[in-house]
Structure formats: C-alpha cells, structure tokens
Amino acid sequence: MGGACWVDCDTNAFAKNLARPRLSRSPCDRTPHVFHKPRAFALDSDKPTATIMLPKSARNPLFEETSERAIRTAHRRKWTLLASIGVVLGAAIGFWAFNKQQERTARSVAVEYVAIDTLYVDEQTKFQESLRAAGDAADYTKSADHTASAQRFAEFSRKYPSDPLGWQAALRAASAFIEAKKPKEAQELLENVERRTLKNNIAQARLRRTLAGIYADAGEFDKAIAELEFAEKLPDNPALEETKLLHAQILYLAGKKPEAAAMLRTLASSVSTEGADASGGRSVATEAGLWLGYWGL
Numbered sequence: 001m002g003g004a005c006w007v008d009c010d011t012n013a014f015a016k017n018l019a020r021p022r023l024s025r026s027p028c029d030r031t032p033h034v035f036h037k038p039r040a041f042a043l044d045s046d047k048p049t050a051t052i053m054l055p056k057s058a059r060n061p062l063f064e065e066t067s068e069r070a071i072r073t074a075h076r077r078k079w080t081l082l083a084s085i086g087v088v089l090g091a092a093i094g095f096w097a098f099n100k101q102q103e104r105t106a107r108s109v110a111v112e113y114v115a116i117d118t119l120y121v122d123e124q125t126k127f128q129e130s131l132r133a134a135g136d137a138a139d140y141t142k143s144a145d146h147t148a149s150a151q152r153f154a155e156f157s158r159k160y161p162s163d164p165l166g167w168q169a170a171l172r173a174a175s176a177f178i179e180a181k182k183p184k185e186a187q188e189l190l191e192n193v194e195r196r197t198l199k200n201n202i203a204q205a206r207l208r209r210t211l212a213g214i215y216a217d218a219g220e221f222d223k224a225i226a227e228l229e230f231a232e233k234l235p236d237n238p239a240l241e242e243t244k245l246l247h248a249q250i251l252y253l254a255g256k257k258p259e260a261a262a263m264l265r266t267l268a269s270s271v272s273t274e275g276a277d278a279s280g281g282r283s284v285a286t287e288a289g290l291w292l293g294y295w296g297l
Contacts, residue, residue, distance in 0.1 A: 110165065116152045123149055154169070154189055156169040164200075170207075187214045202236060205231050211224075212246060225250060229247070242284055245264075245287055270285045
C-alpha cells in the first residue's frame with residue numbers, strides 16, 4: 001500500500017516537471033515561440049495552455065513610432081525626387097522648344113530680308129542696264145530708283161524693330177530716302193531704331209552718324225553735334241576717325257571755325273589709315289588736310 005503510494009506520487013511529480021515550459025531561444029531570434037504542455041504527461045485536471053513570447057519590437061511603442069516615421073520620410077523623399085526630376089525634364093523640354101521656335105523665327109526673318117534685298121539688287125541692275133543702253137547720252141548724276149525696296153525695308157524695320165536685320169533694313173531704307181530727297185522719312189525711321197539699339201555700339205555709331213547728317217542738312221547743328229559727340233564716346237566705334245571728320249565739317253558749317261580747324265589739324269596729323277581702301281580711297285587724314293586747304297584754315 002505504501003509502495004504504491006510512493007510510486008504514484010513520484011510519477012505525478014515527474015509529469016509536472018516535464019509539463020513545465022522550457023524557454024530556449026537565441027538572443028537574436030525575434031520571432032515568437034509557442035510552447036505547449038505535452039498532453040501525454042499532463043494531468044487531467046490541467047487546462048491546455050500556450051505561452052507566446054513576442055519580439056521586443058512588438059512590445060516597444062517607441063520603436064514602432066520611429067519605424068513609421070522613417071517610412072513616411074522615405075516616401076516623402078521619393079516623391080520629392082520624382083517631382084524634381086519632372087521639373088528638370090519639363091524645363092529642358094521647354095528650353096528645347098523655345099530654341100526651336102527661335103530658330104524658325106530667325107530663319108523666317110532672314111528669308112524675308114533676303115527677298116527685299118533681291119528686289120533692291122534688281123532695281124540697281126535695271127538702272128545700270130538703262131545707263132548702258134543710253135550710251136553717251138546717259139546721265140550719271142542720277143541714281144537708281146529704290147522706292148519700292150525702300151518702302152519694304154522700312155516696313156520690315158517697323159515689323160522687327162528689335163532684330164539686327166531690322167536695324168540694317170532701317171539704315172538701307174534711310175539711305176534710299178535721303179537719295180530720293182525724303183529726309184523726314186529717313187529721320188523718323190532712324191530715330192525709332194536708335195532708341196532700341198542702345199546696347200549695340202556698332203549700330204549706334206552708324207545710326208547717329210547718319211542722323212547727324214540729316215540734322216545738319218536741316219540746319220539743326222546743335223542736334224547734329226550732340227549725336228556725333230555721343231558716337232565718339234562709344235568704345236567700339238568702327239569709324240571713329242570718320243565720325244570726327246564729319247564733326248569738324250559740321251562745326252565749320254555751324255560757324256565754329258576755330259574748333260573745326262583744331263579738329264581737322266589733329267586728324268590730318270594722324271597716322272591712321274581709316275577710310276582708305278583697296279580701291280585707292282583717301283584716308284581720313286588725307287581728307288582732313290584737303291578740307292583745311294579748301295577752307296583756308
């Protein structure tokens with residue numbers, strides 16, 4: 001009786017010892033471990049239980065919040081990067097389209113200018129043919145009639161006032177108007193272009209020299225001198241000596257002979273060959289000396 005009781009009690013303790021959950025996992029293992037009591041060794045009075053070991057991250061609100069913030073930041077950076085790439089691509093495409101449009105516009109303007117220039121050349125050719133046909137009776141004091149081309153050059157200049165070809169067209173139209181004794185038309189055209197070429201020294205030099213001649217012919221010597229003084233101060237004036245020669249001539253016409261004589265002597269003593277060309281044209285220095293002798297200055 002006692003022996004049986006000893007064995008029974010020992011078996012019960014042994015079963016309970018085996019039924020205890022054993023926790024054995026690696027420190028790096030974050031997955032939950034479930035341990036079940038073996039039903040073969042459990043007593044009938046024991047209820048089936050399960051022990052779930054959650055990883056530390058599942059039980060750490062701070063870790064979860066940090067992870068979510070990092071994910072949101074990564075998404076935000078991704079969309080920001082994509083948006084930046086889109087902006088850059090859009091700007092590049094817009095710049096390319098703008099350049100293409102500018103090229104087409106420049107080509108169209110050049111074609112239109114060449115068409116007017118062709119008309120000008122045809123007018124000059126017809127005039128030369130008429131002189132040859134007249135033979136000895138030809139009047140070489142006359143010049144070609146460029147009325148048609150001058151009008152078209154003037155219209156072209158008004159149409160493209162900010163284009164260098166528009167400036168060139170204004171000068172050619174003004175030259176034709178001056179030859180046709182229409183200085184007012186030339187003056188109006190050049191004054192309109194002059195205001196638009198302030199940043200182009202070469203265009204300014206030509207425009208102001210032409211305007212000075214128009215003003216001088218109209219007796220407006222002060223305006224003519226002011227235009228030439230401005231042109232002489234331009235750093236890239238390609239015809240500085242010629243501008244000074246015209247200045248001296250207008251000073252003489254305005255009755256300022258001492259100033260004119262001083263300027264002509266300075267030009268005559270210059271070693272500059274400006275104005276001379278391969279065809280034997282006289283230099284500005286030579287011209288200045290001739291004017292000094294002609295006016296007896």
